[in-house]
Amino acid sequence: MLKKAFFTNSSGILFSRIFGFIRDLLTANILGAGILSDIFFAAFKFPNLFRRIFGEGAFAQSFLPGLIGAKRKSSFIVSTFLIFACSIFLLSLFVWFFSGFFTKILAYGFSEEKIFLARPIVVINFWYLELVFITTFLSTLLQYKNIFWVNAYNTILLNIFMILSLLIAKSYEGMQIVYLLSYGVLCGGIAQILLHFYPLYQAKYLKIFLVGCKDIFLLITKKSKNHVKKFYQESIKSFFKQFFPAMIGSSTAQIAAFIDTILASFLVTGSISYLYYANRIFQLPLAIFAIAISTALFPTIARAIKNQEEEKAKNLLKQSFWFLMILLTLCTLGGILLKNEIIFLLYEHGNFLREHTLITANVFAIYLLGLIPFGLAKIFSLWLYAHKKQGKAALISTISLGVGLICSVISMQFLEVYGLALASSISGFILFILTIKHFGIKNFFWIIASKKYFLLLITLLILEFLILQAFLTFIHI
Template identity: 60%
Template sequence: MFKKAFLTNSSGILCSRIFGFIRDLSMALVLGAGVYSDIFFVAFKFPNLFRRVFSEGAFTQSFLPSFISVKKKAQFSVAIFLIFFIFLVFFSILVCIFNGFFTKILAYGFNDETIKLAKPIVAINFWYLCLIFCVNFFSSLLQYRDNFWVSAYNTALLNITMIVALFIAKDKDTYVIVYFLSYSVLIGGILQILLHCYSLYKLKFIKLFILGFRELYLIIKYKDKLKINNIKKDIISFFAQFFPALLGSSTAQIASFIDTLLASFLISGSVSYLYYANRIFQLPLALFAIAISTALFPMVAKMINNSNEFEALKLLKNAFFILLFSLSICVVGGIALKNEIIYLLFERGKFLRKDTLEVANIFVAYLIGLLPFGLARIFSLWLYSYKKQALAAKISAISLICGVVFSLILMKPFGALGLALSSSIAGFILFILTIFYFGIKKFKIIINNKKMLILLIVILFVEYIILYFLKHFINFGGFYVHI
């Protein structure tokens, strides 16, 4: 079951990321790396942050345990949906009214002229928050029924709509292209919802919603205080888990968000450099770490709930070595082929060689933190399974604060490169603290496999040798860089 779920998540994420890279390639070709690309990336940053935080665990880690345990599932699910959806609608309206204020918060370093251009773009993109909440709420319900494919593949729809928008608007004014992109984000969100609704209908969840709305209406109409109090208890219990889980699952994304804010104070193009590099960094993190943790969490949680810690550790050990091997290979390969990767993906149109070299170095700075960020995810699941969301949040907060401090220290001498390096430093702090609270003894049990460690060293050495000769005999992209 674990392997099947992992492969489903991984294949779906790979499909979505392939379309994501085609999207980024198209954006680099049409927009390049400048003021207008910075405007769109800033506007899309917050809804994209929200999507990643929710879809990569925070909501599911809180909602699923609560949904499983409550007796009145229909009432509970509809109540949670309405609370979030109504709040996000009002929040988006607020952003539309005070778009200048919120744009200044998102990109404080932009000058007044750039802020003026960015305001309507920010307002449009914020509406994606409502759509992506619906998507992730529906995904949690589908995962309850062991349906993973929709959650894994749905992001491809968003990327496809953005690619189509870029193709249609490629010959238009650059600012008009940014508008096309922003509206395509909303269209993509609607398509994602429709895909989930199809699966929900097939699994008869639509009936659950209808029943839930009907029951809530009758409870409110007849003012049934007992049932109202029961619903309130379930909701309070959910939010007691949700807010710590939200912080605990979002360290990397919040760090990236802060990096974007700080990058707006640097030279033009810095926001775009960070975005392009982070997009590639996110591929192995999503393809392996997120796919494994998504499949692993419900199984580990059930084993711990049944007091079967030995089997949970055994499963965690298998996941650890799969992740260790895959991420280590990605780190070595990514560092060795940094220039070639960026050249292949982005260097065309308005994306120049100087942009390639800048993004390549930032990409390496992000890669340094790939292993600690990825491995920390699976060990944090242990804390969530024991309902230690507050502890996980504390660990993430410490990591985040340290990352911000290093960003402020390193951004002046190293620019965008210093921001990416600070993110990796925060990743190591996150991993060390997570392992400490997971348990040093249990961690030693997991890594106690000399054959696997020796095999890893051999594989990485062979990879190094292959890439060494490859780079010296194939002058790909005009680069000649010693490893």
């Protein structure tokens, strides 16, 4: 089941990222790396941040343990959905009315002219946040039933609609392109939600929703029994106690990238775009391997911990560690050696020039230094989430973010956009070290104690280095 879930997740993420790179290629071709791309990426950053946070584990890592332990699952499901959906809707209205203020927060270094142009784009893209939550909520319900393919493949629809918007926008100019692309984001979000309906019907969630709505109605009208009300209050209270720490704890890389965007707005025009393009490629191996396996692994780990089968959980973590360690190390070495060639192949077209290629490639290589710690921290943090230690995970994440922020502010003074990428990688190492400390040093050494896997890793790295050096002798940028 675990292998099937992993390959389902990783294949879905791979196809989604392929469409995502096609989208980015068109974006680079049509918008380039200038004022238009900076405005769109700044506006899309906040909803995209929440898409990654919600969709890549934060919600599931607090919702699934709550659902597993809830005695009245139907009311827990419906009440959680209503609380989040209504809160996000009100927040979106607030952003709409105070768009200038929020635009200033998203891109504090923008000039007044840029902020004026970006305000309506920020509002349009922010409505995607509501669609993100609904999509993630429905996907998490399906994961509870061990149905992973919808969560893995639904992002493809977002990319397809953004690609279609860009193709239509080719005949337009200036801000019209940015508007069309932003409306494409909303259409993609609606399509993501619709994809869930039939699998939910097959999984017999319609009856669960109806029962949950009835329970909530009885609670509101005060006609439910006291023990039902008690179970309801305890499960909801426990969920929210775990959710906010989990959201912080599982999203260090995404929050760091978000902070980078704000800081990059103080640098030369194009800096936001360099970070975006480089981070998009950096996220590919992180998503295909680390996020895919952590998503597949978590329900099993959570059930094992709940059933007091910790040895089973440790063995699963050991297999996952070496699998990730080998793959992420190979990706890091290959990405650094081929950084120029990768950026050239993906982006250097139209308004994306050789100058942009070389800068983005160096940013990408610096981001890759943090790939291994960010990826491995994902699976070890599952141990904390399964033990309902989301508060610990949040503290670890906050410390790593704080260190990264300090490093960003200092290093950007000397290294500009490269300093922001370096600070992000440093925060990844802090995150990994602190996560291992709370996981247990003794447990960690037991997991890494494998001469067979260590020799395999060294052998593969040597072979990869020799092959890529031979390739670069004939083809290089």
